[in-house]
Amino acid sequence: MTTQISSEKKTxxxxxxxxxxxxxxxxxxxxxxxxxxxxxxxxxxxLTTMELRQQISVVEQELATLQEENKYLTLQRDKLEDPxxxxxxxxxxxLLSKEGEQIFYLPSDDQK
Numbered sequence: 867m868t869t870q871i872s873s874e875k876k877t878x879x880x881x882x883x884x885x886x887x888x889x890x891x892x893x894x895x896x897x898x899x900x901x902x903x904x905x906x907x908x909x910x911x912x913l914t915t916m917e918l919r920q921q922i923s924v925v926e927q928e929l930a931t932l933q934e935e936n937k938y939l940t941l942q943r944d945k946l947e948d949p950x951x952x953x954x955x956x957x958x959x960x961l962l963s964k965e966g967e968q969i970f971y972l973p974s975d976d977q978k
Contacts, residue, residue: 945951956962963969
């Protein structure tokens with residue numbers, strides 16, 4: 867009888883171990899699956915961050931270019947508000963003359 871009881875205890879313990887083993891395997895798979903899910907999410911965030919940093923770099927370059935252009939245009943606007951500059955510009959670029967003044971057009975070295 868004792869052998870039968872001990873063998874029943876052994877089979878019960880074996881079943882319990884088997885259940886625990888299957889449960890621990892299931893928990894391990896769940897944890898691994900969740901970890902993979904989280905790693906994929908982190909990977910996506912890293913890629914998004916890299917893309918955003920690249921976009922920021924491009925936009926900062928465009929901003930610098932536009933700021934330089936703005937400085938130039940502001941300077942041009944200020945110059946065009948000066949009547950002496952406008953007169954000088956018109957005389958130089960459009961061959962306008964003062965009253966009694968003659969303009970001689972000389973060809974450049976490229977046109978000879």
